[in-house]
Amino acid sequence: MARAYNQNCPIAKGLDVLGERWTLLILRELIGGARRYADLRAALPGIATNLLADRLRELEAAGLVQRSEVPPPVARTVYSLTEVGWVKVLPVIRAIATFGLDFLEPTEDAVVTPLNGFLAGVLLGFDDPAAGGIDATYRVDIDSRRFEFAVRDGRLGVPQGPPAVTVTTAAADLIAARMGSTPQQRKAALERLKFDGDSRAVGTFRRVFQLG
Numbered sequence: 001m002a003r004a005y006n007q008n009c010p011i012a013k014g015l016d017v018l019g020e021r022w023t024l025l026i027l028r029e030l031i032g033g034a035r036r037y038a039d040l041r042a043a044l045p046g047i048a049t050n051l052l053a054d055r056l057r058e059l060e061a062a063g064l065v066q067r068s069e070v071p072p073p074v075a076r077t078v079y080s081l082t083e084v085g086w087v088k089v090l091p092v093i094r095a096i097a098t099f100g101l102d103f104l105e106p107t108e109d110a111v112v113t114p115l116n117g118f119l120a121g122v123l124l125g126f127d128d129p130a131a132g133g134i135d136a137t138y139r140v141d142i143d144s145r146r147f148e149f150a151v152r153d154g155r156l157g158v159p160q161g162p163p164a165v166t167v168t169t170a171a172a173d174l175i176a177a178r179m180g181s182t183p184q185q186r187k188a189a190l191e192r193l194k195f196d197g198d199s200r201a202v203g204t205f206r207r208v209f210q211l212g
Helices: 010-018 023-030 037-043 049-061 083-103 114-121 171-179 183-191 199-208
Strands: 065-070 076-081 135-142 145-152 155-157 165-169 194-197
Touching (some): 023 037, 023 049, 023 065, 023 083, 037 076, 049 065, 083 155, 114 145, 165 171
Parallel strands (some): 135 165
């Protein structure tokens, strides 16, 4: 059972929901879209199956995660962020990820995952003021994983409809485009990103996510 700080303070109340071990990592995984229970277990080695089930129930009760059934022939249960989850959780994830960037191992020494590529290359580059007035869904295919999301009213949200832009890339290139040690390194990585969509929509995406 989740523990509470029993303090009428916004930080304590926020930690009552998000401060338990594994909770933010579960939410991190769901930024990438709907995930099966088995997907979450595979992405979170070390979490006990009963603890994962408890955390998902707590997040559902908090209105941040929803469970849905994918119809046949797939016929499976998946978990995803709610609209409230996108609005409330994304700023927290972004702030912690920005803080954690300084502690990352060099990419040549560490495993570079699609999710790391998305966090560093896309999420951390999101320019809130530049996103004002935009209403579009985007898709980013990173190595073997697909990420879909929308930009609406200056914030990230649940994808709706077909993507205006699809980006195909490797996680290492996204990270290098954002964090390369030299301008030449960053430029070379950017040139390897593939953008599909109307040229104006692509330009908007690159501006909003600072991938110019």
